[in-house]
Amino acid sequence: MLGEERPDWRFTEYCYEILVTRVLLEFSNVKLLDYEQRSPELEASSNSFAAMAIAHLKTQSTHQQPQER
Structure with a gap:
C-alpha cells in the first residue's frame, strides 16, 4: 500500500x-x-482501513492548508 502523491x-x-x-x-x-x-463508500464503512485511507486522502488534499484540516 503506497501513500505516494x-x-x-x-x-x-x-x-x-x-x-x-x-x-x-x-x-x-x-x-x-x-x-x-x-470517499463516500469509505466514509460509510466501519473498516479501520477506510478511516485511515480517508485521513490520508484528506491530509493530501489539504497540503499546505493547515486551516482546512
Whole structure:
C-alpha cells in the first residue's frame, strides 16, 4: 500500500546485487490515491482501513492548508 502523491508512479520491483548474486522482488501494489473516488463508500464503512485511507486522502488534499484540516 503506497501513500505516494504521484498518480502515475508505481513501485513494482526491488532489486539488489551482491558480488555475483542478484535478488529481484516483483510485486503488485495499491495506492491510497486509487481510493480517492470512493470517499463516500469509505466514509460509510466501519473498516479501520477506510478511516485511515480517508485521513490520508484528506491530509493530501489539504497540503499546505493547515486551516482546512
